[in-house]
Amino acid sequence: MSDKKLSxxxxxxxxxxxxxxxxxxxxxxxxxxxxxxxxxxxxxFHGTYQQDDRDLRANRxxxxxxxxxxxxxxxxxxxxxxxxxxxxxxxxMATQFANGTIKxxxxxxxxxxxxxxxxxxxxxxxxxxxxxxxIAACGDVNRNVMCNPNPHLSKVHALALKAAQDISxxxxxxxxxYHEIWxxxxxxxxxxEEVEPIYGKTYLxxxxxxxxxxxxxxxxxxxxxxxxxxxxxEDGELVGYNVAVGGGMGSTHGNEATYPRVADVIGFCxxxxxxxxxxxxxxxxxxxxxxxxxxHSRFKYTVDDYGAPWILAKLNEYLGYDLGxxxxxxxxxNGDRYGWxxxxxxxxxxxxYIAGGRVLDTPSxxxxxxxxxxxxxxxxxxRLTANQNLIIANVSPAKRPEIEKLLEQYGIKGSHLxxxxxxxxxxxxxxxxxxxxxAEAERYLPDLLTELEESIEExxxxxxxxxxxxTGCPNGCARPFIAEIxxxxxxxxxxxxxxxxxxxxxxxxxxxxxxxxxxxxxxxLAPIFTRYAKERNEGERFGDFCIxxxxxxxxxxxxDFHKNIKPEALAAV
Numbered sequence: 001m002s003d004k005k006l007s008x009x010x011x012x013x014x015x016x017x018x019x020x021x022x023x024x025x026x027x028x029x030x031x032x033x034x035x036x037x038x039x040x041x042x043x044x045f046h047g048t049y050q051q052d053d054r055d056l057r058a059n060r061x062x063x064x065x066x067x068x069x070x071x072x073x074x075x076x077x078x079x080x081x082x083x084x085x086x087x088x089x090x091x092x093m094a095t096q097f098a099n100g101t102i103k104x105x106x107x108x109x110x111x112x113x114x115x116x117x118x119x120x121x122x123x124x125x126x127x128x129x130x131x132x133x134x135i136a137a138c139g140d141v142n143r144n145v146m147c148n149p150n151p152h153l154s155k156v157h158a159l160a161l162k163a164a165q166d167i168s169x170x171x172x173x174x175x176x177x178y179h180e181i182w183x184x185x186x187x188x189x190x191x192x193e194e195v196e197p198i199y200g201k202t203y204l205x206x207x208x209x210x211x212x213x214x215x216x217x218x219x220x221x222x223x224x225x226x227x228x229x230x231x232x233x234e235d236g237e238l239v240g241y242n243v244a245v246g247g248g249m250g251s252t253h254g255n256e257a258t259y260p261r262v263a264d265v266i267g268f269c270x271x272x273x274x275x276x277x278x279x280x281x282x283x284x285x286x287x288x289x290x291x292x293x294x295x296h297s298r299f300k301y302t303v304d305d306y307g308a309p310w311i312l313a314k315l316n317e318y319l320g321y322d323l324g325x326x327x328x329x330x331x332x333x334n335g336d337r338y339g340w341x342x343x344x345x346x347x348x349x350x351x352x353y354i355a356g357g358r359v360l361d362t363p364s365x366x367x368x369x370x371x372x373x374x375x376x377x378x379x380x381x382x383r384l385t386a387n388q389n390l391i392i393a394n395v396s397p398a399k400r401p402e403i404e405k406l407l408e409q410y411g412i413k414g415s416h417l418x419x420x421x422x423x424x425x426x427x428x429x430x431x432x433x434x435x436x437x438x439a440e441a442e443r444y445l446p447d448l449l450t451e452l453e454e455s456i457e458e459x460x461x462x463x464x465x466x467x468x469x470x471t472g473c474p475n476g477c478a479r480p481f482i483a484e485i486x487x488x489x490x491x492x493x494x495x496x497x498x499x500x501x502x503x504x505x506x507x508x509x510x511x512x513x514x515x516x517x518x519x520x521x522x523x524x525l526a527p528i529f530t531r532y533a534k535e536r537n538e539g540e541r542f543g544d545f546c547i548x549x550x551x552x553x554x555x556x557x558x559x560d561f562h563k564n565i566k567p568e569a570l571a572a573v
Contacts, residue, residue: 004292012038013140013202018175018194019045027181033069033117045141045203046178047134048073048120051113055432071115072433073098074137075127078168079147079161079212080108080384082132084375087382089130091372097123102368104357106426106478107209108220108384109137109144113433124182135178140204142171142282146211146220149383149391153343156238157214159271160231163241164212167278171210173199198279198286205289205297209248210278211386212241218331220386221505223247223262224479226299227281229274230265232327240270242326243277245311246303249476251561252295253490260481260508261300261558264308266315267323280318284311300558334482334505335424335465336387338416347380348395350403352415356427356442357388370410374403387426420465421456422449426479430472430489437472439489445470448487448521455526459533466542467503470495481509481561484543485525493518497525500552503541508561510552511569 021042026035052067099114147164179185211220214231222228229241247263380394407413430441469483480486482505486498498509553564
């Protein structure tokens, strides 16, 4: 560990007694709807963030009232698989404890918003009662492990899902604090000091994200994650996984020492080695990650600080054996496959488009009610995608007619009959609940897409997929820095616009214009859509076109993210 002063969060973890802090005492304090600052940091490890409704701040301040505090709860769903019973329970809790909606996240998890402090413990307890949990859904630990969301399409997908679930189980923190605080577990008195066998007393320097993908689909965005396993199939059999390290999205406006990064593929392991490799990569980050500056604490910076060859050598040392050479693979895209597909077992899977990942009812579109009714009769499961969509999976031939009838009844059948631009869009939550957000994202992107679709339609591009993503701040939760078009909030109704990301998520985007008012986005992009329609090469993707036509420079390496930006990008719009 560095001789420099540790970041404040490191001392919080050291003093927390393995994530206990004073959380239990804070929950019992009914004089306020909030928790103390140190416990707010510790709560993340338990799967919950304190938030407040920023739409109400000014009015409550005017009336000298405490902020409208509430809590976001994130439910871990390893590999994105949930049973119909779990869906129904999640739906029930959304009404009973939250704001009446279910958020499907960009990491294949469920999220609740609007949980008040007095309901926090009960909600987490009831989540656990339906065989789900929230531990390590946030915090400086490995978080929800993602996997291609249709594992029953082939036996390879099924094995990939098992690998993701095994990794998740193995890397779950062992602290007894979670059960003591939330599940009324017995507090064990012992003379032996409690230990975290993998993480240790201070856990990881920052959050850690793992994915498992089966080419040619990169729908889990392996290049944007700390560690990824890429399934290698030969003669129809899974022979192992390529190992990719050092991806990550977050940056900070005005701080060029921070940047997004795409992962390096450094080696190959057998299926039997996957869990061991995952553990040892985590240990490398535990031991060598920066604990002095949280803006420099993600694994991507560790990889750049030491170099990918050094990381590989250290990993081999920790493993006690060497990873094999990287094997060939190809990714074609990072989007979802909408509509019905049938697998080799005769079951069917329906991928639905869920705008912003928000499952709710509106007067014209009772989506949540329809999914609830489907869950009551469904004999398969539900799959959450990394693009915030939902798969009604493993529908038996006997049940499909019943489910199709409900889809028709509730107007869900045509959820995916949208422009390809909209179907390849994604947005983070942003306002009003995210405390970091500088601008709207989830609430605004649908309206912006409607504006952009006018130009898309005029140019005959309705069915041409273009990845487009929006976040309210540069933390990049919707992974905008690998999108072909990315929007990152700078201030109210103002965004940085990025172009040139890879269609398969393999290349970073580049700043095209900074601080663009929302009203100016369509006029800015419409001429590019027109040129793309007229001047593209056969099969050329939008991001590739933007680079070939010199709108932006190609960017693969993270440290190059802030380089070669055109002067006009920084000019006032």
